[in-house]
């Protein structure tokens with residue numbers, strides 16, 4: 001079968017197999033050459049380590065998605081919906097100042113927050129002693145459990161914000177590797193295409209929550225970190241609030257988005273218009289939203305393929321319930337007491353208490369699945385993950401071919417052909 005006529009998932013898997021094979025063969029050829037010449041060529045040694053690193057990246061298939069927004073648009077709520085757990089703090093008042101990584105892996109059972117030594121040291125210097133001591137630094141910087149993690153992140157963000165407001169300067173490592181990291185289990189709805197025709201072989205997805213470029217007083221050190229993160233990820237989601245789609249709002253991120261797009265490519269920038277649950281008759285239609293985005297972001301958003309209307313609060317209620325019940329055999333009455341069942345009922349019904357009294361596991365499972373789809377997050381994730389996975393492999397192949405074509409490696413390429 002032609003590669004181009006294959007279903008995406010099959011094509012991606014095949015591409016991955018080919019690429020891995022090429023890297024293994026190239027690695028072997030380099031290794032042999034080095035053995036024969038007693039490692040005489042330092043360039044080859046470097047090429048070998050690059051090959052090995054590329055091989056690892058391919059095997060681990062790490063994909064990353066960061067969110068950015070001109071304002072409070074629901075970034076953290078969107079990521080919580082994808083995670084299926086309220087790990088990231090969100091609220092009506094300004095919340096996120098610290099960029100946070102969430103790494104979703106298949107083999108991670110309980111969520112864990114990791115606060116690095118460098119981050120701990122930076123905070124010790126930055127915060128007042130009382131404030132520093134109010135933070136739960138966990139066991140050697142490890143905090144376990146979704147609720148504990150959310151509380152810890154809430155306090156940390158609030159302390160950092162208030163110190164920044166007092167014009168204190170934060171001196172942090174600038175490459176972003178020391179920001180708080182949460183490890184959580186990859187939800188079942190992101191693993192739907194795993195298996196024989198799967199598109200996420202090892203299934204590691206990295207989500208990055210950011211304060212957004214215009215968060216007042218975020219401070220230079222954090223700004224630099226956020227910028228560098230946005231330029232390193234595989235995909236950036238620009239989030240806009242449906243209830244505040246104004247040209248002023250778009251203006252705030254326009255230049256930022258342009259810069260990001262020029263680095264990671266237009267195709268890797270997507271637009272999420274959140275809170276469409278607030279749409280009332282007579283409000284801006286889907287076509288109106290499309291026109292607004294293409295006018296505001298000009299050539300960065302020329303087609304509607306990278307625009308999704310979503311409701312993160314619906315997605316969060318649905319995803320949270322699906323995650324909480326998956327793999328458990330539950331009695332209806334036990335299910336009704338679960339916080340995620342209560343949240344789902346509140347999202348679904350006005351008179352939710354009455355409805356919850358009669359709810360069954362079966363019914364709520366169906367409702368949650370429908371709500372998940374209705375939230376728009378399912379569609380956005382399907383497109384974004386399939387594309388990300390495919391492109392990640394393709395990108396690795398092309399950058400590696402480019403790498404082999406560079407002058408340092410001409411000799412190696414020649415020796416392979418000989």
Ligand SMILES: Nc1nc2c(ncn2[C@@H]2O[C@H](COP(=O)(O)OP(=O)(O)OP(=O)(O)O)[C@@H](O)[C@H]2O)c(=O)[nH]1
Nearest residue numbers: 073074075076077090091092094095096311312313
């Ligand atoms: N109606 C509605 N409200 C939402 C939706 N998503 C988020 N919100 C609300 O919007 C507010 C802001 O949500 P956050 O997730 O904290 O937004 P954020 O962009 O992370 O904000 P900062 O971290 O402060 O920059 C909260 O009160 C959320 O409950 C949605 O889909 N619909």
Ligand SMILES: [Mg+2]
Nearest residue numbers: 075076095096
């Ligand atoms: Mg936030």
